[in-house]
Amino acid sequence: MRPDEWDDVAALIHHSTNTWYREHLNRELFGPDVSACRVFPEVYEALDPGCCLVAVQSGTGRLCGSCFYHPRETHWALGIMNAIPEVRGAAKALLAEITRLADEAGLPLRLVSSAAHLDSFSLYSRAGFVPVRVYQDMFLQVPAEGMDVGTRPELVSKVRPAKPEDVPAIVALEEELVRIRREKDYRFFIENVQGIWSTLVVESIDGKLDGFLGSVAHPGSRLIGPGVSRNTDTALALIWSQLDIHHRGHGVVWLAPADATELVHACYRLGARNCELHLAQVRGGSTDHRGLIFPTFMPETG
Numbered sequence: 001m002r003p004d005e006w007d008d009v010a011a012l013i014h015h016s017t018n019t020w021y022r023e024h025l026n027r028e029l030f031g032p033d034v035s036a037c038r039v040f041p042e043v044y045e046a047l048d049p050g051c052c053l054v055a056v057q058s059g060t061g062r063l064c065g066s067c068f069y070h071p072r073e074t075h076w077a078l079g080i081m082n083a084i085p086e087v088r089g090a091a092k093a094l095l096a097e098i099t100r101l102a103d104e105a106g107l108p109l110r111l112v113s114s115a116a117h118l119d120s121f122s123l124y125s126r127a128g129f130v131p132v133r134v135y136q137d138m139f140l141q142v143p144a145e146g147m148d149v150g151t152r153p154e155l156v157s158k159v160r161p162a163k164p165e166d167v168p169a170i171v172a173l174e175e176e177l178v179r180i181r182r183e184k185d186y187r188f189f190i191e192n193v194q195g196i197w198s199t200l201v202v203e204s205i206d207g208k209l210d211g212f213l214g215s216v217a218h219p220g221s222r223l224i225g226p227g228v229s230r231n232t233d234t235a236l237a238l239i240w241s242q243l244d245i246h247h248r249g250h251g252v253v254w255l256a257p258a259d260a261t262e263l264v265h266a267c268y269r270l271g272a273r274n275c276e277l278h279l280a281q282v283r284g285g286s287t288d289h290r291g292l293i294f295p296t297f298m299p300e301t302g
Contacts, residue, residue, distance in 0.1 A: 001041065001052035001053070001055060001066065002034075003045075005054065005063065005120075006038060006039065006040060006041040006042070007035075007043075008063045008178060009041055009052070010035065010037040010038040010040065010064045011034050012035070012036060012063060012064075012065075012082050012084065013030075013037045013040055013066070013080060013082050013191035014030050014034045014037040015034075016031075016082040016083060016084055016119055017029050017030060017070065017082060017083075018083075019085075019247075021188070024116060024117075025116060025276070029045050029064070029103075030220065031066070031160075031219070032056070033043065033198070033217060033219065036129075036218070036219040037220050037249070038220070039196075039218050039219075039220035039221050039298065040068065040080060040298075042194070042195070042277060043194070043256040043299060044068045044070075044079060044297065044299065046069070046188070046193075046194070047069050047070070047184070047185065047188060047299060048069075048071065049150060051068060051069050051071065051096065052067065052068045052069075052079075052092050053097055054066045055078075055083065055087075055090035055094055055194050056202055057087050061089075063097070063192055064084050064086075064087040064090045065081075065082065065083035065087070065090030065093075065094055065293055066081070066082050066083075066094070066282035067079065067080070067081040067091075067094040067095070067098060068080055068081075068249070069098045069101070069102075070182075070299070070301040071105065072107075072109075072180065072181065072182045073181040073183070074175075074179065074182075074183075075107050075108045075109070075110050075180050075183070075285060076098075076101075076102040076105065076107050076108070076109045076110070076182045077109070077110050077111065077301045077302060078095075078098060078109060078110070078111035078300070079299070079300040079301075080297065080300060081094060081095070081120075084139075087182060089115060089146055090201055091120075091123055091125060093122070095123060095127055095190065096127070098125055098198055099128070099283065102283075102284075103284075104273055105179070107284075108282055108283060108284040108285020108286070108298075109129070109282070109283040109284065109285075110180075110280070110281070110282050110283075110285065110302065111124065111129065111220050111272075111281050112135070112255070112278050112279065112280050112295045112297070112302075113279055113281060114276060114277070114278055114279075114299065115134070115147065115276075115278060115279050116276060116277065118168045121252075121279070124148055124281055125245070127283065128239065128283045128284065129281040129282065129283045130282055130283070130287075131279045131280070131281050132280050132281065132282050132287040133257060133259075133278070133280040133287075133289075133293070134258040134278075134279060134280075135256060135257060135258060135276045135277070135278045135280065135295065136255070136256050136258050136264060136274050136277060137253055137254075137255055137274065137277065137278060138253065138254050138255070138256050138264075138267045138272040138273070138274065138275075139251060139252070139253050139269055139272060139273055139274075139275040140243060140251070140252060140267075140270060140272040140273075141250075141251045141271075142243050142244070142247045142248050142249060142251070142252060143248070143249070144249035144251055145205040145248070146244045146248050147240060147244040147270070150207055150233055151240065151269065151270055152240060153233065153236045153237045153240050154215030154233070154237075155202060155233050155234060155237035156234075156240055156241055157199050158202045158203065158235045158237065159201070159202055159237055159238060159241040160200065160202075160203075161199070161200060161201075162186075162189075162190050162199035162200060162201045162249070163211060164233050165192065166189070166190070166209070166212075167183065167186050167187055167190065167249065168207045168208065168240070169185045169201075169208070169211075169213050170199075170201070171186060171210065172209075173209045173211075173228060173230075174192050174228050175226070175227045175275060176185070176239055177290045177291040177293070178286060178289050178293055178302070179226060179231070179286055179289065180302060182301050185207070185226075185271070185299065185301050186199065186214075189214050189222045191203060196217055196218045197215070197216055198213060198214065198217070198242065198245070198246045199212060199213070199246075200212065200238055200241055200242060201227075202215055202229075202234045202237060202238060205267075210230045210231065210234045211227065211228060211229030211230060211231075211234040211235060212227050212228065212229075212231065212238070212294070213225065213226075213227030213229070213235075213239065213242055213294060214227055214295070215242045215252075216224055216247055216298045217247065218298075221245065221297070221298040222250055222251070222252050222253070223253050223271065223297060223298055224239060224242045224243070224247075224252060224253070224254035224296070224298050225254055225293070225294040225295055225296030225302050226294060226296045226301075227292065227293075227294040228292065228293050229291055229292045229294075230291045230292075231291070231292070232260065232262045232263045232284060232291075233291065235260075235263055235292045235294070236263060236266050239254060239267070239270075240270065241258065242254075243270075246301060253275065254260075254296075255278060255294060255296065256294070257292055257293060257294075260292055265294065275277045278295075279296060280293075283285055
């Protein structure tokens with residue numbers, strides 16, 4: 001992707017994603033403002049310059065597909081992929097090139113994709129991706145006045161904003177529980193040059209981190225994640241705090257591990273409802289993990 005193609009890629013993401021969601025799930029993922037989808041090239045080029053491939057139609061020169069990817073210390077992550085339906089093979093060609101690059105680097109490739117998009121699932125499955133976890137997309141419209149204090153978890157008193165000096169502990173906790181490292185992401189969030197990120201942490205009695213959770217607040221993406229937690233109480237306190245501090249008056253989505261029954265039911269009690277299912281998939285790597293994992297689509301670096 002060239003810098004002069006940011007608007008074209010944003011328009012492709014907006015059009016192809018909304019078209020699929022209208023046809024299959026009777027809703028749109030993005031609002032009417034196409035420019036809101038510039039968040040993808042803006043954020044991803046700041047994080048990983050030059051790590052977006054585009055497919056161009058032979059003869060016409062028309063942009064017909066795009067895919068971001070994210071090289072990290074322990075793995076590569078596949079970001080948002082889009083292709084127009086009129087041109088067959090664009091997504092397959094993009095994926096083939098990114099899997100080739102990851103294989104050359106000798107690292108596994110990870111992604112989170114919609115369980116409802118069977119064509120997408122088939123594309124990834126044929127390329128060697130294996131589903132390892134199921135996530136329930138939880139949606140909540142947060143009241144303008146904030147969360148109901150009657151639902152406030154006890155551990156909220158232990159939640160605080162992350163500081164730059166927390167980055168080593170954040171990285172170490174994710175590596176301990178999930179077996180991946182992505183240090184520059186957390187420095188990027190906490191520096192927050194773009195003014196759209198927030199990261200919260202919870203410390204245990206001995207001063208070690210029990211969990212952290214980020215979120216993004218942008219017209220093109222309002223999501224909670226990424227984060228990990230050692231236990232349900234910590235996870236719930238982090239989710240509640242993100243909702244109450246950073247998303248008042250807005251609808252927000254987060255991905256809850258489907259097998260974390262206690263957490264899922266606690267989210268229901270907050271008023272959240274399911275809006276979709278997603279699958280974490282891995283190609284060529286370990287799937288071992290502990291604790292609770294909260295992936296996100298902005299940025300898709302885990």
